[in-house]
Amino acid sequence: MQKTDLLVVEDDPALARLICYNLEKQGYTVRHASDGEEALEQVRQRHPDLILLDWMLPGISGIEVCRRLREQNRTAALPIIMLSARGEEADSIRGLDIGADDYLIKPFGMDTLFARVKAILRRAPPADKTLRFEDLVMDRVGHKVERNGRLLSLGPTEYRLLEFLMLHPATVFSREELLKHAWERSSCVELRTVDVHIRRLRQTLNEATEPDLIRTVRARGYALDKPLEQD
Amino acid sequence: MQKTDLLVVEDDPALARLICYNLEKQGYTVRHASDGEEALEQVRQRHPDLILLDWMLPGISGIEVCRRLREQNRTAALPIIMLSARGEEADSIRGLDIGADDYLIKPFGMDTLFARVKAILRRAPPADKTLRFEDLVMDRVGHKVERNGRLLSLGPTEYRLLEFLMLHPATVFSREELLKHAWERSSCVELRTVDVHIRRLRQTLNEATEPDLIRTVRARGYALDKPLEQD
């Protein structure tokens, strides 16, 4: 069982240290970001199990970070606890509206913090970071993929593509959708490019005797899917 | 099992001797520093399992020492018991805020001291100081690393880098993360500098016939990882 991975987004260094330190002592793996930009980057790099998100942040505000996380499919269900100073209470309601799972009014005691974190995690147990589909295994921490125990070597884009497909198995996605989710945002790339990456993914995935795990749906797109029985 | 290693930071020589002597009789290995500067130096040299830290110190104050230790990732979780004279009680709360694990009001009896030390150590058992990965062994007490019995000579930065990687094997870290964790705090260093240190680490780690233990993950970073089977 992996340790639960938290992300603390807080710009006040003293408070951040305090929170991080205490949560670490509770046995969590804690990362820290001091502004919204950094937070989003961290989430992109390694998906945490829960985010503690300060309301007031330099640059992108906490609420904006929250909104953006909710927008993206990958992070839409990611538990978020908002932290706000007294006097911003009115906002806390807006925070919940926006999709925060809980909120804490500063100053708060560490025990309160622990309790809330535990409660949220009980409600939404941390997803296993290892994705599986048929004989495919993706280790998202070590950034490794194997099929049948054989280690695959994927390029960054193929990796993201496969990751996205493994997050939604047996679901057909159009090229647009795949571009949107598996490519760096705001890249304007030819739709046909997806085909090429799907091809390389297939080449790497499918050893001679193994069935193709990627299904082409004519005029629609592709899906990661259980292969049909056929001899 | 190694003996538990304590660091006593206390500027009053008489009290320091008393504490050290009694703790040694309890079977602990005890070191002593008489000011903040020396304390930080001692910690840098050999990571203790617990620190007894006097509040009032010449030069860098106890609270400042505590803060600095908490700042650095390597020492962020290091248990600290603050020692303060009566009348500084108000500060003790601040001490806990800052991240001390416990505090003792002088004068205190040796039995009280033993009890607190034991309690803290039970809560945070001293981590094993020897890290292992494949045929790599890092002795954090002796500050030595060997591979296959061959002693490696690493620069300070390479050492910290390897230490961090060995603490989290098979995990990919971005250059940002590596800088954050393996460099002295607040060093603004070019991201690419990590590459150079990784290279030197590889050069030192990998003898001609040995496989590379460091895996490059394009567009992400590096990981300490079991090498692929290949001839």
Next chain:
DNA sequence: ATGGCTTCATAAAACTTTCATAAGCGTGTT
């Protein structure tokens, strides 16, 4: 002076994207 850290320039890989072309599929027609 030596050792170690950082930076930079450049070489070398690795990866993306695009394009041209072949192959495949479905549908309607004969």
Next chain:
DNA sequence: AACACGCTTATGAAAGTTTTATGAAGCCAT
């Protein structure tokens, strides 16, 4: 059924881009 057309996908390869590895020089501190 068989055929052919139009549209969609697969494939191979080249060009372009990004990322990493490397060698070497400068700098700082001991």
